[in-house]
Structure formats: C-alpha cells, structure tokens
Amino acid sequence: MNDKPTSLNADGISEPFSSDSVPWEEWSEGSRYGSKFRYLSGFGGANHVGVQLEELAPGMQSSxxxxxxxxxxxxxxxxxxxxxxxxxxxxxxxxxDHVVFPAGQKVGHSFYNHSDAPCRFIMIGEKNPNEVVFYPETGRVGVRLMGEGYDRSAVMEYWQGADTERKNPK
Known part of the structure; x- marks a missing residue:
C-alpha cells in the first residue's frame, strides 16, 4: 500500500490539485549537490511522463x-x-528560459545556481523503465532496468568469458 499523499480519489481517478499540496522532498550529496523538489506527476499518479517543480539553492549543483x-x-x-x-x-x-535535452544527445547536462537566491524550475522527462544514462566525468553508466551502475571503462569483448570450443555433452 502506498502511504505517500496523492491526488487519486477512492475510485483511483486523478483529480486536479494545487502544487502547494505536494510535499517538498530534499536530497543532497556532500556540500556540492542537492535540491528540493515537488514530484507533481507522481502525486497525480502519472506513469509515463515525469514532472517536478525543483528549487536549486545558491551554490548548489542539480546533478x-x-x-x-x-x-x-x-x-x-x-x-x-x-x-x-x-x-x-x-x-x-x-x-x-527553456531548454530541451533530446534522447541520445551525447552531451552531458547539469545546472548550477551561481546566484545568491534560489532558482525554481520545472523539469519534464520520460519515465522509461529501460533507460540508460551516461555520466561523462565519472565514466558511470546507469541502467535503470537493472537498477545498477557500471564503469564505462570496464568494456568486454562480445565472446570474452565464453567457452567457444565444442564439447561433447554428457
């Protein structure tokens, strides 16, 4: 059972809601990364498109x-x-201002708040369960379907580790 607040009524129908009714969530990693956000699409019961209201504090990087x-x-x-x-x-x-990051555009993106006031913005994205994300600076590759990350430099050949010699089955 989901204990998070939602705009779904007793019949499972998503009803209109104010963004102010969506609770803020926060995350941070060290002193450099972090933000707070309202996951609007999750609150509304969305499955295919993600929309969140995000607030990036001064001096912080989004990802x-x-x-x-x-x-x-x-x-x-x-x-x-x-x-x-x-x-x-x-x-x-x-x-x-608006910016689009098309799927497969092999150029990394992130935001940094260089100002002395919070910056609020809307992030919109797909929620593809098979997504693959590349992190150029660290070499990490995230594979959502598997819930894991991999080191891009750890490349293996297709047949590496396979026994390619015919053996008689017993």
Missing amino acids: LNHYHMLEEEQAFILEGEMTLRLGDKTYPMKAG
Whole structure:
C-alpha cells in the first residue's frame, strides 16, 4: 500500500490539485549537490511522463553532468537564475528560459545556481523503465532496468568469458 499523499480519489481517478499540496522532498550529496523538489506527476499518479517543480539553492549543483539514451528531458525556468552546463559550454538561464535535452544527445547536462537566491524550475522527462544514462566525468553508466551502475571503462569483448570450443555433452 502506498502511504505517500496523492491526488487519486477512492475510485483511483486523478483529480486536479494545487502544487502547494505536494510535499517538498530534499536530497543532497556532500556540500556540492542537492535540491528540493515537488514530484507533481507522481502525486497525480502519472506513469509515463515525469514532472517536478525543483528549487536549486545558491551554490548548489542539480546533478552529475549526464545524458540520456532513451529519455528526453526539458527544463523551464520559473524564477531566479542559474547556469546550464552543457558539455564544455555554459549558458546563463533566467525566468522564462527553456531548454530541451533530446534522447541520445551525447552531451552531458547539469545546472548550477551561481546566484545568491534560489532558482525554481520545472523539469519534464520520460519515465522509461529501460533507460540508460551516461555520466561523462565519472565514466558511470546507469541502467535503470537493472537498477545498477557500471564503469564505462570496464568494456568486454562480445565472446570474452565464453567457452567457444565444442564439447561433447554428457
């Protein structure tokens, strides 16, 4: 049974809701990474598209630089400003700006709040259960279907580890 609040009524129908009724969730890793967010689509019972209202505090980075093989992501800035890191380039972003990260675009992206005020934005993305995410700086490869991460440099040949010599079955 799901104990999280939701907009689903007793009949399982998703009803309209105010974003203020969705609880804030927070995460952080060390002093560099972290944000708080309201997972709007989860609250509404969505299964295919993820939408969250995110707030990035001054001096914080939203995630490791990464790109998606199967999922598209988009961000729309509501208030404040921050810096988009896209590969080796950076772009200042402010309220009203929008960016799209198409699936398979092999350029890492992340956000950093360079300002002295929180930046609020909407993140929209797919929820593909087979997603593969690459992290160029660390070499990590995330495979959602398996719930695991792998070191991209640990490459193996197709036949590596296989017994390729015919043996008589007993």
